[in-house]
Each structure stands twice: as structure tokens, then as C-alpha cells.
Amino acid sequence: MAERFRYLSAEWAQEAGRRLQADLTPEKMKHLTSSMLTVYTDCPDGLERAVYYRVVEGVVEEVSLHERELPEAEFTITAGYDTFARISRAELKARAALMSGKMTLRGNLVKALRLAPVVDRLNEVLSTIPTEY
Amino acid sequence: MVESDHPQDDPFFIDFPERIGRLQAAMAEGGVDVYLGSRLRTLSWTLDAFCPWRSFIVVPPHGLPTALTFVIDAARVADDSWLDEDHVLGYGPMGGQDQVSLLKDLLEPHLSGGKGVVGIETGMGTYLPEGHLTHLEYQYLAAALPDARFSNAHDIVDRLSLVADEGTVNRFREASRIVDMGHQAVYRAIQDGGYEGMTETEIAGLAAYAMRKEGSEWEWSFTGGNEIASGYRTGLAAGACTPASRRALRRGEPLMVDLHAMFKLGLGDHAHNYLLGEATQRQRWHAQNFVDTVQLCLENYRAGVTPSSLADAVLDFCEEQGFAEYMVPGFEHGIGMMGDEWRIGLNEGPFPYWTDPEHEYQAGELLICAMQYACPEEEIGFRYENPILITGSGCKTLSEFPLSVDEV
Secondary structure, eight states: OOOOEETTSHHHHHHHHHHHHHHOOTTTTTTOOEEEEEEEESOTTSOOEEEEEEEETTEEEEEEEESSSOOOOSEEEEEEHHHHHHHHTTSSOHHHHHHTTSEEEESOHHHHHHHHHHHHHHHHHHTTSOEEO | OOOOSSGGGOTTOOOHHHHHHHHHHHHHHHTOSEEEEOSHHHHHHHHSSOOOSOOEEEEOSSSOOEEEEEHHHHHHHHHHSSSOGGGEEEEOSSBTTSHHHHHHHHHGGGSGGGOEEEEEOOOOOSSGGGOOOOHHHHHHHHHHSTTEEEEEOHHHHHHHTSBOOHHHHHHHHHHHHHHHHHHHHHHHHHGGGTTTTOBHHHHHHHHHHHHHHTTOOOOOOTTTSSEEEEGGGGGOTTOOOOBOOSOBOOTTSEEEEEEEEEETTEEEEEEEEEEOSSOOHHHHHHHHHHHHHHHHHHHHOOTTOOHHHHHHHHHHHHHHHTOGGGBOSOOEEEOOSTTOOSOOSOSOSSSTTSOOTTOOOOTTBEEEEEEEEEEGGGTEEEEEEEEEEEOSSSEEESOOSOOOEEEO
């Protein structure tokens, strides 16, 4: 049976970085340079956690976990742990979460909409990680 | 006039950073920590872009302002504006991206500890697209920034935009030249009986086509674009608003052609009048009354006169000549970059948000000389509109189409 990773664990982040680098070519990522922070509120242990993604010229150079001091990013997406988990399990579309207010976005909306397909590709890779929620 | 590649040599150049600097200095003087503009006139005056959707501009005490508009139009507004895409943001129905959340994010950093004064634009107006902050927007913002004080501050922008700079005047001059081309196209189309079989909407359309060919961006008036009236519609009692109808033009009737063109947010607005076919002596009498009155009015505009003193002079003449009952007693309306279309001067008159009848014109003010002659019982009327620039010794009409009532 394939190894399973606990959601938002250091192992999960490491596996996420590995898969993103392996599966997403700079062409697929449109040679994008940007940064994104996903902030998970109401984690099962009551804490708030964040995953920071740094993409340079279409290469995912960093996937890191943060608990207290959160790094600055071009885009910050905030939602409850359960919302992110449902998105990861493909039970909820990210767009629907945004449109219903379950998820909030900070950053330039025009740029964000232009990058939405790229983020979808990134999320698609993340959804392939065998994960325990 | 030709646009230049070198901004300073461009006759239509406006120094927007300098405008923002003057606005920020006036904010500091007035104790406003951050300014939230929502009126269309403020958006045009600060952004140099047309904002057809609900939009805002947040002007901090120092540095560049940031505009906020409906996301479907944000990239276009940024493309047209002197501000870059990081200072023209889009809002939409998404978490954190709705108007109130984004405005809170933009305003809050300039309110120390959440406290301070937010200058807002509220009021009332006859002009529907004015864009005052709505009651609900105010309630939401007040809830989002509970320690902030919201203070009505539109006078700051009104005062700064009262006298037009050279680039603005040149934009109005070019828009007026374009309108003149529209009038020429209408004249060519209707002369020698060409009007037979035409409708008011057709006149509006052919003028629009001619003006667009000359570079007009749109027939900007919210009164239906180009206003065309024929027959009894020219003489509606106390009327001065006639969106074109499907009415056919008829021999023996008057025709009023009120054209609007926009060039870089500068507005052309000129009305010209015709008598279709051979006119009667009575129609000619009405026409002469109208032309004489417009002429007199234009001769009276200069720095130092007021709407009230001007009205006295013109109406006295109409009374002496025996046609006072046909002149609609108001001879101008305000004008500025797109969205500034109603009140003359500042909000200082006896009736809030109406023209102050004692406003003293200054050299450099732009306004629309707007006169309406209406005789409903004889189904005849005429309209004159023309942007004028007040000077120390008189006024300069920007549209140069000759003043007359032409028989065609």
C-alpha cells in the first residue's frame, strides 16, 4: 500500500514540493514568478497553519510550512482547514469556495484571475498526494 | 491638434501626479487622513480613465492613489489610466475581494490605530450617475472601520477642479471640433430635402458615426446620447431633454440637433436648430428671438458675472422683446471631465447641491451655455448648448458651428 502523508505535516510539504517540481514544467506554469500563502484556520488541533509556495520562472522553488510568523506573499488565501480538505478531496471547487465567501483572497484580483488556471494545475498535483486528513 | 509622443508637448497632457499632490495638500489642510472618492467626476479627474462601473479611488496622504473598479473592467481602466495595474484593482463577489473588504484594506493603513478621518463624497444631485457614496456602502464601511470618522469632503475635489487647466481645455476644444463635424454631417444629410423619410434616431446615428470617425469615444450624455427633437418635441414646456425618438422628420417643422462627443474625457456638447422646408414668418420670428437671446447671453459672460446677474440681463431683454414666456429661465449648466455635468461652482447656494445663483465666474472656468426656447402651443422650440471658457473680458465658445436657425 502506498505511503500516506498526514495533511500539513512536514512530510506532506516535502512530498508536495517534490511532486510539484516533477510534474509541473515551467511551460505548464507559464514561466510564472509569484508567491502564494494558504492559511488554514481551525486546524484539528486548534492552531492556524500556513503553506507558503514560491514559484520562480515557472519552477516551484519552495513549499514550506508556517505556524506563527507568516511570510509575505503576493497572494494570500485563507479558509478553514475543513474547506481546504474538501477542496483537496475534490468535494468542493476552489472557485465555489471563493464565491461563497468560505475562502478569502488577498491580492490583486485581476492578476489572480489570470493565474487561476496555473493554480488549478498546482492544486491538481497536490490532490494526487495520498493524504490522511 | 495632434497628440505628441512627448507628454509635455502633448496639447492634451494633464499632470495627474501634480493634481494628486494638490489634493493631498488640501486633505492635510482639511484634516482628512485618507480620501475615498466615489463620484464619476472624481474618478475621471484623478484617473484619466472612464469608469462606467461603480468605482472608488483611495487617495493616501502621500504617494500614489489606488482605484477600485468592477473586476471585468479593471485591466482596461489600468490600461487607460496613468496609474499602473498595481494601483487599479478589481473587485468581485469573492471572499476578501468584495468592495468593502478591499476598501477597508486600502483605508485602514492610513488610520492610526484605526482612528482618523476618512473623507467621503456624499450629497444629492439631479445627475443620476453622480456616484455619491450610498447609505449602505457607508454603513458597511462604518462597521468595518468602527473607530474611523467619515467626513463629507467632496468640496476638496470640487474646489481643485473649478478652474480648468490647459490640457483639459484643449480636450474640450477637440471634443467640440468633433461635434462640429457631426453637425456638418447632419447638415449635409438633411439639406435640399434630404430629411424626407428620416427619423430622429437616424439623425442621432449619422451624427454619431461622423463624430466617431473623427475620434469621439462616445455620445457621452446620459440623456440618450445625441438628443434630437422634431416638431412639437422641440417645444415641450420648460423642456430641455429630448432623447431621439422614432418620430419622422416633417416639412414645415423645426428640428433640434444636440450632439455630444467625448475626447479623452473632455466633453463636446453643442445644439443647433433647423426649420425644415420653407418657414413661416411666425417661425422666423421665433427663430430670430432665439438667436438674438443666445447672442446677448454669450456677450454677457465674463469673469465676475453671476448666473443671477446674467439671467436678469437676458430675461429683461426677452421681456422687452415680448417673448419672455418662451425662454426657459436658466442659461447654463456645469461641466468638467466626464461625470461632472450639473452644478456650477461649489455647493454654496441656498438650495444644497444646486447652482449658487451668486457664484462669481472666474477666468478659466468651463461651463455649458445652455438655453432653451419653447413655445408648446405653436409646437416650436430651439436649444443652444456650447461649452464656453470664461475669460477676463468675455467668453470663448469652443464649438464653432455658426449660431443660426437654418432653413433647409
